[in-house]
Amino acid sequence: MQWGSWENFWAMGGYGFYVWGAYGMTVAVLAAEFVLLRTRRARAKSEIARELRTRIQAESKR
Amino acid sequence: MNAPRSSLFRFASPQVFYPLAGKLIPWFAVAAAALAAWGVYLGFFVAPTDATQGDSYRIIYIHVASAWMSMFLYVIMAFWAAIGIAFNTRLSSMMASAIAPTGALMTFIALWTGAFWGRPTWGAYWVWDARLTSELILLFLYLGFIALQAAIDDARRADRAGAIIAIVGVINVPIIYFSVKWWNTLHQGASVSLTKAPTMATTMLTGMLVMALAFWMYSIAASLARVRSIILEREKRTDWVRELSDKGAL
Numbered sequence: 001m002q003w004g005s006w007e008n009f010w011a012m013g014g015y016g017f018y019v020w021g022a023y024g025m026t027v028a029v030l031a032a033e034f035v036l037l038r039t040r041r042a043r044a045k046s047e048i049a050r051e052l053r054t055r056i057q058a059e060s061k062r
Numbered sequence: 063m064n065a066p067r068s069s070l071f072r073f074a075s076p077q078v079f080y081p082l083a084g085k086l087i088p089w090f091a092v093a094a095a096a097l098a099a100w101g102v103y104l105g106f107f108v109a110p111t112d113a114t115q116g117d118s119y120r121i122i123y124i125h126v127a128s129a130w131m132s133m134f135l136y137v138i139m140a141f142w143a144a145i146g147i148a149f150n151t152r153l154s155s156m157m158a159s160a161i162a163p164t165g166a167l168m169t170f171i172a173l174w175t176g177a178f179w180g181r182p183t184w185g186a187y188w189v190w191d192a193r194l195t196s197e198l199i200l201l202f203l204y205l206g207f208i209a210l211q212a213a214i215d216d217a218r219r220a221d222r223a224g225a226i227i228a229i230v231g232v233i234n235v236p237i238i239y240f241s242v243k244w245w246n247t248l249h250q251g252a253s254v255s256l257t258k259a260p261t262m263a264t265t266m267l268t269g270m271l272v273m274a275l276a277f278w279m280y281s282i283a284a285s286l287a288r289v290r291s292i293i294l295e296r297e298k299r300t301d302w303v304r305e306l307s308d309k310g311a312l
Contacts, residue, residue, distance in 0.1 A: 013117035015182055022121045022178040026171050037287045044294035048307050051298055
């Protein structure tokens with residue numbers, strides 16, 4: 001490994017703040033999108049289930 | 063409603079596309095993860111420290127990849143939006159809506175990583191340079207598209223209104239791309255072009271291209287995942303969605 005030690009690796013030749021600030025935000029934003037996608041899907045599915053329940057109730061009253 | 067059986071247009075039916083997209087997502091997601099791991103390995107452990115910029119240049123691997131994606135995704139979004147209103151294909155418009163948030167995200171990443179690269183190399187997080195400003199306008203175009211669609215209840219009317227922003231905004235993409243040629247910008251010119259030899263070391267270039275491919279795969283996986291939710295939201299009253307829901311196969 002060209003860095004010699006993990007300490008050197010994290011220091012990034014003195015640019016650690018900038019390099020990890022850039023990569024950190026990228027990872028954070030992608031993780032946020034992943035969570036949002038899962039939430040949206042779960043919401044869409046529960047909406048369909050709710051729709052179905054109200055329909056069944058309406059039919060059984062008839 | 064039965065989908066016509068014999069042509070590619072079959073896939074323009076949300077009912078046919080929904081399960082297909084579901085099958086494709088894991089492949090794109092795995093490809094994205096594998097390529098990203100390879101790209102990070104090349105970028106941090108194979109590529110050497112830059113002679114003039116030191117290790118700050120390592121931001122390039124995500125900066126260029128996200129900036130490319132921000133422009134590609136906009137063009138693809140506008141393309142599907144245009145097809146959606148020209149041929150009245152609902153799925154095309156849904157695809158445009160599905161791409162927009164991922165495009166906005168890529169634009170944000172390009173701006174953020176650019177700021178974190180600009181500070182050590184130029185001495186400023188932000189300058190009103192033609193490249194940076196046109197990329198910021200791209201972010202506003204994405205956000206405008208999303209906000210406009212969110213403000214209109216009727217899905218097809220929202221599709222048409224969004225398509226107008228998307229199509230008109232395409233003009234901004236060549237402006238971003240050529241801004242470094244047309245104006246005197248602080249931002250450097252293109253490091254990679256089809257006609258000239260690249261102005262960077264091979265290992266750096268390979269790392270950058272691998273990372274760009276990873277971002278492509280990620281964007282496809284995310285857009286497909288989102289379009290599946292959009293299909294469910296819009297088709298929740300249809301028989302095929304009910305049938306899938308009854309079978310527990312949504």
